[in-house]
Amino acid sequence: MEAALKAIAEPRRRAILSLVRDGELSAGEIASHFEVTRPAVSQHLNVLKEAGLVSERRNGTRRLYRARPEGLIELRDFLEGFWDARLEALKREAEKEERKQHGRSH
Amino acid sequence: MDAVTETTVYERTISIDATPETVWEFFVDPSKVMRWMGIGGAELDAQPGGIYHLDVISGNTALGEFVEVDKPHRLVFTWGWDGNDALPPGSSTVEAELTPQGNGTSLRFVHRDLSPEQAKSHAQGWDHYLARLEIAAAGGDPGEDPWKTNPPSM
Numbered sequence: 001m002e003a004a005l006k007a008i009a010e011p012r013r014r015a016i017l018s019l020v021r022d023g024e025l026s027a028g029e030i031a032s033h034f035e036v037t038r039p040a041v042s043q044h045l046n047v048l049k050e051a052g053l054v055s056e057r058r059n060g061t062r063r064l065y066r067a068r069p070e071g072l073i074e075l076r077d078f079l080e081g082f083w084d085a086r087l088e089a090l091k092r093e094a095e096k097e098e099r100k101q102h103g104r105s106h
Numbered sequence: 107m108d109a110v111t112e113t114t115v116y117e118r119t120i121s122i123d124a125t126p127e128t129v130w131e132f133f134v135d136p137s138k139v140m141r142w143m144g145i146g147g148a149e150l151d152a153q154p155g156g157i158y159h160l161d162v163i164s165g166n167t168a169l170g171e172f173v174e175v176d177k178p179h180r181l182v183f184t185w186g187w188d189g190n191d192a193l194p195p196g197s198s199t200v201e202a203e204l205t206p207q208g209n210g211t212s213l214r215f216v217h218r219d220l221s222p223e224q225a226k227s228h229a230q231g232w233d234h235y236l237a238r239l240e241i242a243a244a245g246g247d248p249g250e251d252p253w254k255t256n257p258p259s260m
Contacts, residue, residue: 083116087215089142091122094132094211098124 004075007051012036013044017067020054024064115198116217126204126211130178133202158183169195178204185217 008014012034019030031041045065048054053071057064122129132138134152139145139160145168147161152175160168167188174182181202186195203214 080116083118083215083217086142086144087118087120087213089144090129090132090213091120093138093141094122094124094129097131097138098128101128 003047003051004053004071005078007047007053008075010044010047013048016041016044016048017053020065021067024057024066026062026064030065115219117215119212119214121207121210122213123210125209126178126206129204129211129213130181133181134175134177152181159188170200171196173199180204 008017015034016030019025019033027038027042027045030045031038034041045054045056049056049065051071052074053068054065055068057066132142134150136148136150139148139150143160145160148159150156150158150172152158152172154172154175156172156175158168158170158172168185169188170184170186172181172183174180181204183200184196185198185200188195198217198219201214201216201218203216205212205214
């Protein structure tokens, strides 16, 4: 999960993910959308692939990339968990404080 | 869905067995904010236009501004990460609404992402979805949930 979070924290990688959301593209086609070198794009693609956010398919000599929706769903669940965990802690701490202030014990 | 709902990233209503006055302090008192946010330090100036810093473990700083401060009913503040392109300060908003419920509080907590104008300029669906995920990226990277694995020592 941490790998996926790191992967999308980089704006260029989010742009790449958007490009391959609806269909497969080769690294060269992806690179043509950006003013960065082809190796840099390949590196971004590797990070996305290792994070489970894109899949890679060989077609002859070409490698084609496409977004993996399942990877994004995992991230969405993580986001929910992030605030859920904090609100749980808020509830616990506020209730502890309330008992302290009012001398009640539950 | 209306435009406001579409930009909502996270929304929960929870019941807390503590008065709104008690819960309110957990949003504005630095030592109490630290008890639930899982952070190493906090500075808050809880008045409209006031700034807050939350020092999250690993040196990430959440930085924002209080927008509405209506003690102990409603608090709105911007949310973002200092120096993070994914979710810079001011790019999202958190709203907390506290309503008395018996002897306790009903807390409605909403985290919204980009402004409706920004959201509109995005393509439908997927791009918007990615924008929402930026919050997860900024909030969870690299600390995930520091509270769980590394409780604040203060």
